[in-house]
Amino acid sequence: MVLTEEMAERYSRHFVLKEIGVSGQKKLLQAKVLVIGAGGLGSAALMYLAAAGTGVVGIADFDRVSLSNLQRQVIHSSGDVGVDKTLSAEKFISRLNPDVRVILHNAKMTVDNIQNVISGYDFILDCTDSFESKFLINDACVLFKKPYSHAGIVRFEGQIMTYVPEKGPCLRCLLGGVPPRDGSITCSSAGVLGAAAGVMGSLQAIEAVKYILDIGDLLVGRVLRFDALKMQFSAFDFPKSDSGCAVCGANPQIRSLADNRAEYEGTGCM
Amino acid sequence: MVKVNGVQLNIDGKTIAEYIKTTQYDIRRIAVERNGNIVPKSEYDKVVLKEGDSLEVVGFVGGG
Numbered sequence: 001m002v003l004t005e006e007m008a009e010r011y012s013r014h015f016v017l018k019e020i021g022v023s024g025q026k027k028l029l030q031a032k033v034l035v036i037g038a039g040g041l042g043s044a045a046l047m048y049l050a051a052a053g054t055g056v057v058g059i060a061d062f063d064r065v066s067l068s069n070l071q072r073q074v075i076h077s078s079g080d081v082g083v084d085k086t087l088s089a090e091k092f093i094s095r096l097n098p099d100v101r102v103i104l105h106n107a108k109m110t111v112d113n114i115q116n117v118i119s120g121y122d123f124i125l126d127c128t129d130s131f132e133s134k135f136l137i138n139d140a141c142v143l144f145k146k147p148y149s150h151a152g153i154v155r156f157e158g159q160i161m162t163y164v165p166e167k168g169p170c171l172r173c174l175l176g177g178v179p180p181r182d183g184s185i186t187c188s189s190a191g192v193l194g195a196a197a198g199v200m201g202s203l204q205a206i207e208a209v210k211y212i213l214d215i216g217d218l219l220v221g222r223v224l225r226f227d228a229l230k231m232q233f234s235a236f237d238f239p240k241s242d243s244g245c246a247v248c249g250a251n252p253q254i255r256s257l258a259d260n261r262a263e264y265e266g267t268g269c270m
Numbered sequence: 271m272v273k274v275n276g277v278q279l280n281i282d283g284k285t286i287a288e289y290i291k292t293t294q295y296d297i298r299r300i301a302v303e304r305n306g307n308i309v310p311k312s313e314y315d316k317v318v319l320k321e322g323d324s325l326e327v328v329g330f331v332g333g334g
């Protein structure tokens with residue numbers, strides 16, 4: 001792959017980093033990263049992945065932009081209200097960086113379509129807003145051996161961890177399964193500080209770039225928690241998978257997504 | 271004494287579930303590791319904490 005003069009200038013601050021350089025930039029320009037959910041986490045993640053020159057950026061979402069999204073979902077603008085989030089995000093990315101090819105998946109991820117969607121990507125970001133969707137993505141990534149980065153954000157707090165097949169625990173190892181719904185914390189009624197969602201989404205983009213470039217230490221076997229009120233990051237080490245995990249354990253009960261359909265089809269509000 | 275997220279607490283003899291009930295954690299949305307091993311949810315009310323145990327407890331949120 002030959003970089004154009006314009007690329008050389010656009011990515012010059014990457015070239016001077018010894019961990020990236022010209023060869024790393026070429027890797028990024030050939031990488032395919034999927035972002036599921038173009039909301040608060042996904043906005044920041046998509047913007048930074050696009051700016052970094054990720055060759056193919058997939059966007060999966062089925063929702064339309066509403067005015068109440070714009071306080072945190074900064075990839076969308078006032079003029080996009082009513083437009084599909086995938087289209088709105090694509091518009092932003094094409095203005096930011098024409099080197100990026102955007103692929104739109106304008107659908108809710110389900111047991112039936114997720115394998116097909118994730119199969120073409122090198123790395124996946126879970127930027128969805130319900131545990132049902134997060135477990136669907138987790139189990140799909142375990143079953144189809146895809147690396148991905150999980151994150152969640154509510155109010156002023158969030159967490160992030162990364163799963164790489166065979167390298168560490170999955171979300172189900174840690175949490176067991178979709179937690180029962182708490183009436184007081186639903187996604188439409190819970191508040192969230194926009195910039196806090198941006199912090200977590202930016203961290204997910206960092207994980208994707210590091211995975212593609214094979215640099216540094218990923219959050220594999222490690223949960224990083226962010227508390228914006230205390231302004232504290234805390235890391236929790238979970239180095240070992242749970243051998244009894246229902247999806248990645250020694251004797252998994254979940255051998256196909258269809259086996260476990262009901263758990264993914266809760267009343268998610270994404 | 272039991273070390274929880276790096277802090278020594280006098281909770282020997284309690285089960286993990288009993289300890290969590292004394293905290294702000296939502297027991298349905300946490301991951302717990304004891305002495306380097308993940309504790310499955312089904313064992314929170316069976317595992318009794320002993321002198322010298324080390325626990326990591328982390329809460330998860332589901333928004334996006």
Ligand SMILES: [Zn+2]
Pocket residue numbers: 169170171172173174241242245246247248249
């Ligand atoms: Zn697992």
